[in-house]
Amino acid sequence: MKRTYNYLSLKSQKPKMGFKQSHTRIQVINIVFVLAAVILTSSRDVNGRKVHHREYYFEYSSINCREHSGSLTDFGGVGDGTTSNTKAFQDAINYLSQFESEGGSILYVPPGKWLTGSFNITSDHFTLFLHQDAVLLASQDESEWTVIEPLPSYGRGRDTEGGRYISFIFGTNLTDVVITGDNGTIDGQGEPWWDKFHKGELQYTRPYLIELLYSDNIQISNLTLVNSPSWNIHPTYSSNVIVQGVTITAPVTSPNTDGINPDSCTNVRIQDCYIVSGDDCVAVKSGWDEYGIAFGMPTKQLFIKRLTCISPSSATIALGSEMSGGIEDVRAEDIVAINTESGVRIKTAVGRGGYVKDIYVKGMTLKTMKYVFWMTGNYGSHPDNNYDPNALPAVENINYRDIVAENVTMAGRLEGIPGDPFTGICISNVTIELAQNAKKLPWNCTDISGISSGVTPQPCDLLTQQGEEYSPSCDFPTEHLLID
Template sequence: MDFKIVEVFNRSVTIELESEAVFRQQAEFGVYINGEKSLMTDKNVVSVMGLLPDTKYKIGVDAGGELVEKEFVTGHESVLLDVTKFGAVGDGKTSDTAAIQAAICACPADGTVYLPAGQYLTTPIFLKSDMTFWLDEGAVLLGETDRKKYPVLPGMTMSTDEKDEYNLGTWEGNPLDNFASLVTAIDAQNLDIIGPGTIDGNAQNADWWKDAKVKRIAWRPKTLFLCRCRKVRVQGVTVQNSPCWTVHPYYSDDLAFLNLYIHNPSDSPNTDGLDPESCSNVRVLGTVISVGDDCMAIKSGKYYMALKHHKVTENVQIRNCKFERGHGSVTVGSEAAGGVRDVRVSQCEFIGTDRGLRIKTRRGRGERSVLDDILFENIMMEGVHMPFTVNMFYFCDPDGHSDYVQNQAPAPVDEMTPVIGSITGRHISCTGVSSCVLCAVGLPESPIGKLCFEDIKVSFAPEAERVPERPVMMDNFDEMSGRSIYAKNVRELVLSDVEISGAADGEPELVGVERQSVSGLEYV
């Protein structure tokens, strides 16, 4: 069994098996460091912690008695700064913010700020460039519950010469004041955040989830916020109980999220797992997400940010991950006015989410909102109610129910009209479907460009277990149960080698589909 070394840190390494298996192997295998067994696992992406910096190692994978090994050298570390030496107590009661921030400020280039086991109660801490932030086994960074102790990041500040804007705060795609996140990095580069410890927003013990859509002082914080950062890697950390979106990279590039575990209660509001917004070159590998909203939502802001600070989100790779519960497994939109392109989702498990592939936009996102070249392949969905949904009438905005957004008559094509290009799904298995397999609704004036689904095998849950649901969040759209394929306002629909078992209907319902290519569509 061959593997590749994905990333080498100063005290850890991440590898990925070169296998077509989805997320995990059928049996556990051994991972060895210098010939000694380090751990047993069945996961395709594995991180080994507890190494020493500036050291040559051999890492090996035992594939049925044959040990395949590769060499690597851990990264350089200039100094290790233990936060307890700066006065951090770690008892979960004493405020450790100042001590941890002092260690960060004192950390030289290539240094590591180290949190040993303990509960470190803090308000937001701010990381910087050229450092490692290491939460060891049993270390918990625990968020204070009093919002009045959290600094506010202003949405926009005019430059002194009044020719430019400086953006810090953001809320649902707009530049608005929001509280700083428990871990915040602004304009940082060459930053590593490594585990196996925990970053805990502690929202269940605060009032962040109460009246969640009401602004109180400022908008709710995330738990990990990366603003205009570059070359950031996050490995092996648990992030949980977030006040709002959990991990939010924003206008950042060259990012790696490896073997994270992101968890929020299923009823926690707007607690998306990982939301790259106006970011490029993003890798998400071996990560498990179970949250109260979309597991991942790929975004690029609302109209103002796309107009004044345009940045496409592009080159996003999501591989060997597991997404559970939540409204969508991997979502594109709806705040995607800057456009999203070149998204690859592969070898992932989607378990018990409402939707699998979820695309959402609406009139008003603008002509730069082009969602294109999105590929899902080699996916296993289990208990996903609606595997594929595409919606250009999304209503979750203050004006989302207005006639402008929801009117299904053709509107003029102008600078406010969004575009959906090519979306492909192939080599996908879906079991326990309840509502529908594919529900796609384009704008009459801007139909969905191309939907292509190849080698798809679907089985519905028994009729008694199905709950009628509205697959797309738009007005004047009926609930569905046991439906196979519904497509409206689509330029081209390709269905090839699609098998659907247990559907209540026996053929697709196509409305305003300009071209269709159907081969090997079988109802069982």
């Protein structure tokens, strides 16, 4: 189903359920709505507190409208940067959850610095909106982070065996949830977590900033995420997901601060995002070794558009390494990367099983790269020793075209698996300007096969060159994905 971004218009209405709090009613103006969340200047008794509201107007794009609203201050929130707001967030969400069948609700976070532990979104048809001067500060007190079970498709935590800390904003089995703002900030305050990781002191896997599981119709947009303890945005076992207009930054030396990691998801669009990261800017995943094979949920129908990436030690777009449930039909276009280790990297290994197929990338502009193309068949970290050594991954129908790169150390490092080659690689209309300190051998190819056309410098012999008259088969698909 095609998603339409609408603007919303909200006006105050009388409180319901005997709770003296301002709510909102949506007025539709054609397809485009104007959201003016009007919180009337008044004094009302909310949970026994006297609350003085100010009038705020804001507008944003959203997949759906909401009938009811509340401000975090209505539930005792204090935006001084030191007072814990964990209870205020959960009280607000718990209260607003009662309206999920009555037009849904929006929780407004006003200007301020809002220190809080992790909190769960528990309601369908729910919007979390951050004012442009609102900053959510993730608590550095580990007691504010619940430990939960590892993901079934991973079998263990990514950092350690066993459980993992719950993500900062977490939800499961949700429908129609929007996390947005006018570039409000979520600060993971991740430095203590990074230090523990480096020192080997973690008892459980570090938390992510936003993680939604088993959910449908999700929008994460117009936010700034900084200093995540680990991965930033992790939609998992979900469908119809939009991540748009998000800025993600972390020190380029911070460990595993991946930007956006769709994991066993269907129908996902990542668009207009800027990422500076200590790991892959976008990492496409679907489970780890025998656990991912058993869970059997691929990531497919993924569209990445207008992505800008800086990550000196990792990839602009990575496929894997946890890809045991399969990755297919991934499309990326209009991609910019600067000072990044690789443009596109496929990471897999013996024991992974699964597949990476039907990958289409066009329109990349790259500057100061170690590799433009990198495929790795020996990325061999495993969750345990129970993986199947006969589980060989299939990598096929990989298409790259219309790419310009400069100051590159090596054009391509394409390493398949002996006895299990990567096949159907197509590279067309690519110009790579090598750096002064470039490798003497611009291409290194083993256990792969494919074709090339109009590629400079000349590719390895395993990528059979086609004549100038050749019309390459690595054309970008013309039919649209549903999410687009």
